[in-house]
Amino acid sequence: MSTLRPALLTDHYELTMVSAALKDGTADRRCVFEVFSRRLPSGRRYGVVAGTARLIELIRDFRFDPAEVDFLRRTGVVDEAAAAWLTDYRFTGDIDGYAEGELFFPGSPILTVSGGFAECVVLETVALSVLNHDCAVAAAAARMVTAARGRALIEMGSRRAHEEAAVAAARAAYLAGFRFTSNLAAGERYGIPTAGTAAHAFTLLHDDERAAFASQVATLGKDTTLLVDTYDISQGIRNAIAVAGPELRAIRIDSGDLAVIAQQSRELLDSLGATETKIIVSGDLDEYSIAALAAEPVDMYGAGTAVVTGSGAPTAGLVYKLVEVEGRPVVKRSEHKATIGGRKVAVRRHKPTGTATEEIIVPQGVPDRQANDRLLQRSYVIDGEPVGLPTLDESREHLRECLISIPWEGLKLSAGDPAVPVTVVPAA
Template identity: 60%
Template sequence: MNAADLGLPVAVPSTALFTDQYELTMLQAALRGGTADRRSVFEVFTRRLPEGRRYGVVAGTGRVLDAVENFRFDESQLAFLRERGVVDEATLAWLAEYRFRGDVWGYPEGEVYFPGSPILRVEGSFAECVLLETVILSILNHDSAIAAAASRMSAAAGGRGLIEMGARRTHELAAVAAARAAYVGGFDSTSDLAAGFRYGIPTVGTSAHAFILLHDTERDAFRVQVDALGRGTTLLVDTYDVTQAVRTAVEVAGPDLGAVRIDSGDLLLVAHRVRQQLDELGARDTRIVVTSDLDEYAIASLAAAPVDAYGVGTQLVTGSGHPTASMVYKLVARADSADPAAPLRPVAKRSLGGKASVGGRKWAARRLDADGVAEAEVVGTGEVPAELAGRQLLTRLVDAGRVVAREPLEAARARHITARAGLPLSAVQLSRGEAVLPTEYVTP
């Protein structure tokens, strides 16, 4: 349950200044030049996946829809632009009435993507579409990077619990978005209460080393915690001596102790010793939670350990070494005039250095092999081949300015599990490699 479900107001401030200045200066020039109203198509895609990654994960779509809906300039923002001389009065008057009235299509949240996948398509006048570039990329690049790292960690965990606990390792607002993206990518809960309040993500947490150190003895700390939170709580057992702490924990809470947490040392070795000790003390159902700078590789290395859940912080909220998905927002088609009936013609950047793009308004579909496993990402312009018609990936998100595709976060999370399961098995290998699916372009 989230804030909206509880009937509580959730403040959604204007997103209009979450943009770069050149979006507004381009707008001013286009208004003066008479090209602002030309029908245009922009697409979001990435030219390559981060090094070693086999697939990407679309995350942040729900936040993009909120951002587009709330992209409007209030009086204080217009006054700021006027005072700074960012744009002229005619442009300020246009901005005062701005509402996005175009269409947005995109891969649904939680879906996987590959180089060249048109994961978002924004259509409308040049003026109304160009303003959205920065905020859309800001959200998708951050959230998709976190979700991709979370997905790799989820695959490495093999069904064991995953707790997002990176709030103290990133910006306070980024922490909320990261918890949301991690949930889409396969994490089960978060330590961040703001994320739980805003998005309904399950929240967990008990105590830190400071709580143990506050008390005269470890036994006193455990007793107070159990009295306050019940026998199902998680006791932190590595402040002093782990073996003694486990013994004390079971003596205080009994064999019904919920869990112990290990936050340091050789986690593989310590987990085995703790499991053996718990079993010998009769606490066979007491779970073991491990933390301490984990990433997907560390999680995979603990596959043989008797661990029930992993808590991940720094590596998750920084994308496990890849904090951005390197997505771009490019004009791929536009009309030659402001006439609504004017046909669209493809346009594309042709520069050197690997930054060229493919022009044209695109569709995308995923081709499956005889066993129902994905074998290629097919991207094209023009008519969709009949054999791929039922496999199209883009769905309508915004229709004439109206959001039409909001969904519960659980739907995106479930979709990702299904999408990842439909990829070749090599997709979840942690060894370095290229994208697990090739991207094939089809042109008329």
């Protein structure tokens, strides 16, 4: 459960709108808000839905305590009527959306929030804060998983992110297929397997490299990973095997030309009889550098900065827009920011072989379903109460299945069209 108090994780103007809507009588008008992206980040062919379960937790706990209401009143953010309304606030509407682990494309209605205007509009900032971050990290991580071609990845970017963002990033990376995280809070909070052994500081602490390795092996056993690049890598490998023997589980290399060093290290390990000792590489890896190592004898990758910052796309570009008022579609007509009005239903169309061919979106209606269509939306909240949230491992498996379903071109790291085209059609 999150320890954050989410109510003030919002923008000033959300609450000034509430004040005005309460005064003019529009606060309780039944509205539908929608989260979607107008375009994917540059170079991306798909997005990944992540963070929805985190968001639902925050919405469940979204309350304004007396001190917060007093702050808003004293600073003039809200008037007395709005302050009274905030004191009793609890979301009582409905939330539907794509499953965590689902792929999305431009225009995909990944989250739909329904209820009174005021109770929905105050959720805009926290919804976008969570989803823009987690979806960006998950998409970057998924590309790294694809580039790794079945080799394991460990997320190790905590020191490159805000402390709470680091925990969320570890969750998103695990959802995307990373096998481990170095973040212990993520392990405790979400049950993600954690991993890690020692940094260069531990080697430098000791009189020499062998002494450091001996200390580590004495404590952790031979089923550990020794960091061999503090001084000379070749000598580091020799010292590691001299101390731990050929049964050493793994070595880690964090610097240098990893392609060349991985080959040389494998040859040296084999010559020392350590044919089963694994090679783990790290050091500013992203999906492109991981792909470049595909032919090298690397067994596991450690990714940090690139994954927790979205590998060049730190936000998913999602927006939260009003699309319906009292059953009537409403649209924004601004150039390059136009919206499509009305609550939407989305399905993904597939060939009989299971390959996705198209995403169909119908505003204010139901798609003309075909045999291999899959409905993309599910209920998350009904009348303010969360319902049947999937587990993180279920969402992880769902993403794996979704990535298998898209055309192989959609998995390329190069820029190109979205992997699955989106078509908006009139209701049947």
